[in-house]
Amino acid sequence: xxxxxxxxxxxxxxxxxxxxxxxxxxxxxxxxxxxxxxxxxxxxxxxxxxxxxxxxxxxxxxxxxxxxxxxxxxxxxxxxxxxxxxxxxxxxxxxxxxxxxxxxxxxxxxxxxx
Amino acid sequence: xxxxxxxxxxxxxxxxxxxxxxxxxxxxxxxxxxxxxxxxxxxxxxxxxxxxxxxxxxxxxxxxxxxxxxxxxxxxxxxxxxxxxxxxxxxxxxxxxxxxxxxxxxxxxxxxx
Numbered sequence: 001x002x003x004x005x006x007x008x009x010x011x012x013x014x015x016x017x018x019x020x021x022x023x024x025x026x027x028x029x030x031x032x033x034x035x036x037x038x039x040x041x042x043x044x045x046x047x048x049x050x051x052x053x054x055x056x057x058x059x060x061x062x063x064x065x066x067x068x069x070x071x072x073x074x075x076x077x078x079x080x081x082x083x084x085x086x087x088x089x090x091x092x093x094x095x096x097x098x099x100x101x102x103x104x105x106x107x108x109x110x111x112x113x114x
Numbered sequence: 115x116x117x118x119x120x121x122x123x124x125x126x127x128x129x130x131x132x133x134x135x136x137x138x139x140x141x142x143x144x145x146x147x148x149x150x151x152x153x154x155x156x157x158x159x160x161x162x163x164x165x166x167x168x169x170x171x172x173x174x175x176x177x178x179x180x181x182x183x184x185x186x187x188x189x190x191x192x193x194x195x196x197x198x199x200x201x202x203x204x205x206x207x208x209x210x211x212x213x214x215x216x217x218x219x220x221x222x223x224x225x226x227x
Binding site: 090 | 118145147149154155156157158159162170172204208210211213215216217218219220221
């Protein structure tokens with residue numbers, strides 16, 4: 001069965017620090033990959049997505065992610081975090097052949113200290 | 115304009131009651147979903163409808179019954195509520211049976227006492 005694993009449960013950083021959140025998935029077929037963010041008390045918003053093409057994708061708010069097919073990974077990065085990046089981050093995989101079902105990772109809580 | 119809306123935002127009820135959550139999207143999408151987020155923030159899909167037809171039905175108790183009167187609406191009815199049903203329920207929509215990104219609603223926090 002498909003699964004998505006996020007390496008870090010809770011990450012605490014100071015402002016201006018660099019961020020990398022790990023995400024690995026287990027599935028051998030063709031997948032779409034997503035990172036969603038959930039700010040406190042809010043709904044999920046899409047940060048970025050990968051369908052095909054350039055494995056380095058850029059998203060909103062300065063986030064980017066790199067798809068490494070051989071490692072089944074899709075890590076999220078940001079060179080310099082801000083206090084406003086404090087949120088829960090979810091990696092998700094979508095099997096194109098399963099009606100759009102999104103499989104989510106466990107989520108990583110990011111706390112940025114001002 | 116809200117793209118995906120849900121009502122109510124909060125729902126507090128007693129065990130054994132029956133309740134419904136409504137979802138509407140104005141994006142013109144053909145596919146809608148219900149997800150459950152538990153107390154540990156883990157998100158899991160429950161159902162998906164494409165043009166009013168059920169296409170995904172995960173192992174959800176049959177106390178949960180989705181209904182899609184048209185492709186812009188997907189409601190969730192829950193019978194005989196249990197303590198374990200307490201969670202945040204998110205509705206989402208997408209185009210092309212989920213090939214593209216999914217847009218999420220604001221969530222409904224259900225508390226069963």
